[in-house]
Amino acid sequence: MSLDRLSIRGVRNLEPLELSPAPGMNWFSGPNGAGKTSILEAIYLLARGRSFRSARTARVIQKDAKALTVVARRGDTGNRLGVERDADGWRGRIDGRDCQRISEFAALLPLTLIEPGSHALIDGGPDRRRQFLDWQLFHVEQSYLLAWQRFARLLRQRNAALKAQAPDRVLDALEPEFLRGAEVIGRARDELVGRLSAHVEAVQGELGFRLPGPLSLRYRSGHPADSELADLLREQRARDRERGFTRHGPHRAELALACEGRAAVEMSRGQQKLIAVVLLLAQYRLLAGGQSLAPLLLVDDPVSELDAPHLAALLDWLGRESVQSWITATSDSPVSATMFHVEHGRVSPQ
Numbered sequence: 001m002s003l004d005r006l007s008i009r010g011v012r013n014l015e016p017l018e019l020s021p022a023p024g025m026n027w028f029s030g031p032n033g034a035g036k037t038s039i040l041e042a043i044y045l046l047a048r049g050r051s052f053r054s055a056r057t058a059r060v061i062q063k064d065a066k067a068l069t070v071v072a073r074r075g076d077t078g079n080r081l082g083v084e085r086d087a088d089g090w091r092g093r094i095d096g097r098d099c100q101r102i103s104e105f106a107a108l109l110p111l112t113l114i115e116p117g118s119h120a121l122i123d124g125g126p127d128r129r130r131q132f133l134d135w136q137l138f139h140v141e142q143s144y145l146l147a148w149q150r151f152a153r154l155l156r157q158r159n160a161a162l163k164a165q166a167p168d169r170v171l172d173a174l175e176p177e178f179l180r181g182a183e184v185i186g187r188a189r190d191e192l193v194g195r196l197s198a199h200v201e202a203v204q205g206e207l208g209f210r211l212p213g214p215l216s217l218r219y220r221s222g223h224p225a226d227s228e229l230a231d232l233l234r235e236q237r238a239r240d241r242e243r244g245f246t247r248h249g250p251h252r253a254e255l256a257l258a259c260e261g262r263a264a265v266e267m268s269r270g271q272q273k274l275i276a277v278v279l280l281l282a283q284y285r286l287l288a289g290g291q292s293l294a295p296l297l298l299v300d301d302p303v304s305e306l307d308a309p310h311l312a313a314l315l316d317w318l319g320r321e322s323v324q325s326w327i328t329a330t331s332d333s334p335v336s337a338t339m340f341h342v343e344h345g346r347v348s349p350q
């Protein structure tokens with residue numbers, strides 16, 4: 001999948017921008033603060049409805065502007081996606097019709113983002129890794145989003161009932177469906193981790209990153225492996241009532257990552273960055289298996305993040321892969337790429 005048109009207005013310091021990106025590597029170079037990352041941020045905003053570097057999307061809107069707009073066209077399908085965001089909220093359009101569902105944008109614009117904060121996938125909380133798995137499942141299994149939303153609703157209902165000290169019959173009525181939802185989510189994630197592991201092994205081999213050994217992935221279900229979730233919910237209901245929330249289930253699951261028996265979380269920041277790159281590129285590969293799902297790759301500032309041999313390995317890998325990549329750096333590309341120069345928010349082809 002690739003974009004052949006991108007237009008951005010009212011985003012941070014960027015001047016109104018109309019861009020015709022190449023299907024392969026697009027390299028944006030320029031000094032610090034020029035606006036390079038803001039281009040990636042705008043694409044991410046279109047695909048996911050939020051920024052990856054600011055919790056408040058309103059911050060992304062240009063100072064003194066009323067709204068921002070981002071519009072893009074998919075080169076392969078011709079789909080046109082547009083989003084407008086102002087202080088009151090956002091409006092989306094897909095192929096000329098109004099669309100308020102972020103999931104539709106995400107489905108048409110799959111992307112993989114590698115940025116300086118990506119190591120949080122390794123050393124951040126388990127919710128990061130669950131989200132990492134769930135995003136892939138949203139793309140590959142149509143029904144997963146619904147199953148996940150249903151489970152999230154049941155979890156909220158059970159937690160509310162626990163907090164309110166609702167009678168046992170309320171919990172008895174909720175739990176069978178909660179368990180069915182937990183089963184669906186657990187099975188889908190577990191299978192995904194199996195498939196992802198094969199891609200991790202391949203990508204790690206191709207990149208040749210210097211890690212202590214092969215990266216291993218294991219899905220932990222959110223309850224002890226030697227117990228049944230149904231038994232735990234029943235037997236530990238009193239403890240759950242004391243705490244006011246459900247202590248076991250897929251909302252507490254973990255994706256355990258290790259290298260030669262060492263937990264990835266204990267490794268150096270630099271190694272964690274390499275592991276994050278391997279995982280994210282494996283995610284890209286897994287999604288690229290279903291042609292129209294092949295994500296865009298957004299890579300923010302890899303030159304500062306990776307040492308020279310690892311950067312060369314990454315760029316070499318990207319050059320071999322048929323992927324549309326969007327890369328930012330303060331220097332020009334050392335490999336063949338379509339180059340753009342960014343300065344004071346102005347983007348010009350080089």
Ligand SMILES: Nc1ncnc2c1ncn2[C@@H]1O[C@H](COP(=O)(O)OP(=O)(O)OP(=O)(O)O)[C@@H](O)[C@H]1O
Nearest residue numbers: 012013032033034035036037038059060061062063
């Ligand atoms: N809401 C806003 N309105 C106008 N300008 C903004 C707004 N928010 C941030 N800026 C400015 O926009 C620029 C954003 O730069 P951005 O982070 O995209 O640059 P960059 O080229 O990626 O820089 P670096 O190499 O330092 O990461 C900064 O100069 C910042 O001061």
